[in-house]
Amino acid sequence: MAKSYYLNAENLTLLPKDVAIPSYDRNQINTSILHIGVSNFHRSHQAYYVHELIDKYKELNYGICGVDLLESDRKIYSVLKDQDGLFTLYTKENNGAHKAKIIGSIVEYFYGPENPLAVIEKMANPNIEIISLTIAEDGYHLKEITGEFDINHPAVTEDIKNPFSPKTVFGYLTQSFKLRKLRNLPGCTILSCDNIKSNGDTMRQSLYNYVSKTEPDLLDWIKANTSFPNTMVDRITPITNSADIQTLKEDFFIDDQWPVVCEAFSQWVIEDKFIHSRPVWDKVGVQYTDNITPFENMKLRLLNASHTILGILGTLHGYKTVYETSKDEDFMLFLKKFLDNEVTPTLTDSDKERIESYKKNLIFRFRNPHINDQLFRICQESSAKIPLFVLPTINHQLANDKNVKSAAFIIAAWAKYNDGVDDNDHPYDIIDTKSGTLIRTAALSIQNPLKFIEIKSIFDDLSTKEDFVTHYLEALSLLRENTVKSSIQMWNVS
Ligand code: CS2
16 A cells, blocks of 8 residues: 555645645634534535635634543544544535545634633634534533423533533533633524534523523623524535545555545525624635525425435335435335425425425435445434434424325334334444433333324424324334335335
């Protein structure tokens, strides 16, 4: 094997010509964005847009300071430290074209568990104009059903007890805003980039709630000096595997401990509500809008819901990836019927063409043979995803006396999924915070099928909705007697 180069600032210029390296001097960059949660998704999405803006337009004022807060982030922290914040974005197109681009927009890096006070101080730094977040659904500590902030969540109560060594975003933000107020500094924009409904509004409500309880005198300052734009974020980013690390070495001579693989497609829509002047990310494809709802519903109910469906159905059949499942015509016909007949009527977007072309492109994106998106990634934490991605469609359809037949099948399939065994008798793990309840109720639902949808914290009062229940019971009995594939075939023709 030819020599590969360890990825760091010093070795950048040694990389072969077909690797795109930053065209800018990273030492000249000012960090005005502090990002919490340096996940694969953050790196393929926001860090990429920021890089593009600096690379193409030399906007040196918008660098990123990455911050991780979780024990489980220790590895990415140490990798990025070793690699001077650099990583490879390994883009793979449907037709096999591969590109390696070194992203240079993360120029500083902090780790909360190592030094919480340093993080608080950095967040209070007046040069930081935007604090952005990818902390996943569970980072928001929301109550089930109501979606309100859970002030009694154990992590939150810990932060209330130990305000100077916080663990949650709320604890950190509160301390840093206290400092900003005390020092008479300006506030900043909090930019949530997670797949949750009205992500900015949810973050705002949660923070207000936390602050009213812990530092009530700070609330007015926060209200006057911060803003919380809602955003829609989209780019399929699978878990990096060792084969990707190896191919980068062999094909591009890059020795990167943790590159990010992603599709070519990317979308970012942001509400135009910034405390400081808004970044000119529109120059590199970001869309600013005054009405985020149509974009958000389209993304969550079409893409994320489709993923969840392919994840559950595909796993039951024994498939391992989104790609494999999306090549199976029975599964795709089922999905198409669900999207057309049950999801599309809930999307009140007046731009019908946008929805149709998004749906068409979705199938194309799922059928990218080079994106090895594992179904187990998609199925993780389904108990948090289904209420966000599928239940709004069901509730909307039921409220309008409309069809929920495919949706009922999906929920029945999820009950069966929680048995933890596929149609070839191969077991798989249920990776979910609620796995105990899911597995137990799925088992009980063999005798009493309603048991599963009686989990109130997930389904609320769905088990009392007759139209839904009739289809659900029919689907579950079909699925208990047949493989998922033949159940789908029967469901598709009926
Ligand atoms: C996926 C998302 O986790 C999931 O369930 O649907 O991670 C999805 O890949 C991204 O939202 C794509 O933008």
